[in-house]
Amino acid sequence: MQRLSQNGAADATRGLAILGATGSVGTQTLDVVRLFPDRFDVQALTCDSNVELLADQVREFRPACVAVGAPERAEVLKRELSGAASEVDIRVGTEGLCAVASRSDVDVVMGAVVGFAGLRPVLEALRADKQVALANKETLVVGGALVTQALEEGGGQLLPVDSEHSAIFQCMAGEAERSVEDVVLTASGGPFWDRPAETFPDVTVKEALDHPNWSMGPKITIDSATMMNKGLEVIEAKWLFDLNVDQIEVLVHPQSIVHSMVSFADGAVKAQLGVPDMKVPIQYALSFPARWPAPHERLDWGALSRLDFERPDPQKFPCLRLAYEALQAGGTAPAVLNAANEVAVERFLNEEIGFTDIPRAVETALERLPVHSDPGLEVLVDADREARHLVKELALPTPN
Ligand code: NAD
Numbered sequence: 001m002q003r004l005s006q007n008g009a010a011d012a013t014r015g016l017a018i019l020g021a022t023g024s025v026g027t028q029t030l031d032v033v034r035l036f037p038d039r040f041d042v043q044a045l046t047c048d049s050n051v052e053l054l055a056d057q058v059r060e061f062r063p064a065c066v067a068v069g070a071p072e073r074a075e076v077l078k079r080e081l082s083g084a085a086s087e088v089d090i091r092v093g094t095e096g097l098c099a100v101a102s103r104s105d106v107d108v109v110m111g112a113v114v115g116f117a118g119l120r121p122v123l124e125a126l127r128a129d130k131q132v133a134l135a136n137k138e139t140l141v142v143g144g145a146l147v148t149q150a151l152e153e154g155g156g157q158l159l160p161v162d163s164e165h166s167a168i169f170q171c172m173a174g175e176a177e178r179s180v181e182d183v184v185l186t187a188s189g190g191p192f193w194d195r196p197a198e199t200f201p202d203v204t205v206k207e208a209l210d211h212p213n214w215s216m217g218p219k220i221t222i223d224s225a226t227m228m229n230k231g232l233e234v235i236e237a238k239w240l241f242d243l244n245v246d247q248i249e250v251l252v253h254p255q256s257i258v259h260s261m262v263s264f265a266d267g268a269v270k271a272q273l274g275v276p277d278m279k280v281p282i283q284y285a286l287s288f289p290a291r292w293p294a295p296h297e298r299l300d301w302g303a304l305s306r307l308d309f310e311r312p313d314p315q316k317f318p319c320l321r322l323a324y325e326a327l328q329a330g331g332t333a334p335a336v337l338n339a340a341n342e343v344a345v346e347r348f349l350n351e352e353i354g355f356t357d358i359p360r361a362v363e364t365a366l367e368r369l370p371v372h373s374d375p376g377l378e379v380l381v382d383a384d385r386e387a388r389h390l391v392k393e394l395a396l397p398t399p400n
């Protein structure tokens with residue numbers, strides 16, 4: 001963010017790489033590209049396992065390079081692509097993601113991988129002076145200090161894609177650097193905002209995946225139900241906007257119309273509003289500082305009867321408290337929080353543990369694992385590995 005220029009080159013045709021092209025953010029990024037085909041040369045696309053969809057995307061966008069999660073998937077992709085698009089360069093794993101992110105024909109990298117896997121390629125992209133549109137919040141949660149360092153040392157730029165952070169970024173445009181007093185991140189509250197906490201142990205995977213306002217990938221949807229998503233976003237905001245913990249407040253706003261707000265030193269408050277549609281912040285990260293005319297759904301002010309705001313209950317949603325505590329502890333604590341949460345969410349989705357075991361697992365990992373201050377990448381990777389191992393092995397009550 002520090003290196004953000006008000007004179008971006010968003011009007012020229014630019015080489016685009018999408019990390020996580022087959023996911024919710026990745027496919028919506030391609031929807032934006034379809035709206036503005038002259039603005040982008042899609043040079044690289046990646047996915048973990050959905051090679052059938054990736055093959056369709058390759059046939060449509062003709063990238064020079066792709067990356068997939070494992071060698072056997074590269075073989076499947078080769079078979080899928082036999083014929084016209086068979087000359088595409090196929091890379092594998094983290095090395096593949098890093099190669100894609102730093103290609104010379106790529107100007108802009110959309111970071112839309114889910115989880116810790118996004119950190120290394122984002123660092124590579126910034127070190128190669130790319131403009132990075134970042135959806136992958138876990139990258140900043142785990143490696144915010146390293147990302148900040150890469151921005152300070154190189155010619156890379158970072159633009160937020162997460163809707164709340166895009167809102168804050170839009171509110172801050174044109175404002176003097178030290179004029180921000182605090183920010184409010186709005187949260188939908190997820191599907192269980194009104195549900196009595198006593199029934200949380202009975203929450204099923206299907207119920208937790210049923211988000212009221214946003215259609216997203218499974219991991220972030222579960223994070224929204226536990227409110228860990230908002231906790232991760234608090235840490236994300238700290239790094240993007242250079243804020244202290246006590247400058248970041250969370251308010252539940254069930255309508256998801258106000259995407260976030262910023263209070264300034266003179267008492268003025270700016271908010272950014274709109275229909276909940278990720279294509280809007282995705283497009284802004286790609287068009288900044290321009291705004292390209294687009295047919296995204298408009299707010300119908302007359303149909304908006306009310307906008308509600310409420311403080312979240314930290315007893316009911318312990319993940320939010322845990323994220324604030326990890327941010328305050330600093331060092332490797334947010335990496336432990338993130339890794340423990342990634343594994344706990346996966347175990348919940350596999351129906352191995354219950355919904356309330358997610359915060360239990362994260363809290364256990366934070367209690368048991370030491371905090372190392374000022375970690376480099378290798379120390380973060382170790383902390384991530386230890387927390388994953390701990391939560392994978394943790395005996396927790398299974399759901400009914
Ligand atoms: P998703 O699960 O729909 O897609 C994830 C993408 O990353 C897929 O292409 C998948 O193949 C790839 N991927 C998954 N694991 C990988 C790995 N280990 N290595 C390489 N590639 C891998 O996820 P999503 O909902 O699109 O979210 C992506 C990121 O954006 C997350 O960090 C999420 O928190 C953030 N985000 C998403 C939304 C949204 O509306 N979906 C909104 C704000 C922020």
Ligand code: MG
Pocket residue numbers: 162163164233
């Ligand atoms: Mg968000």
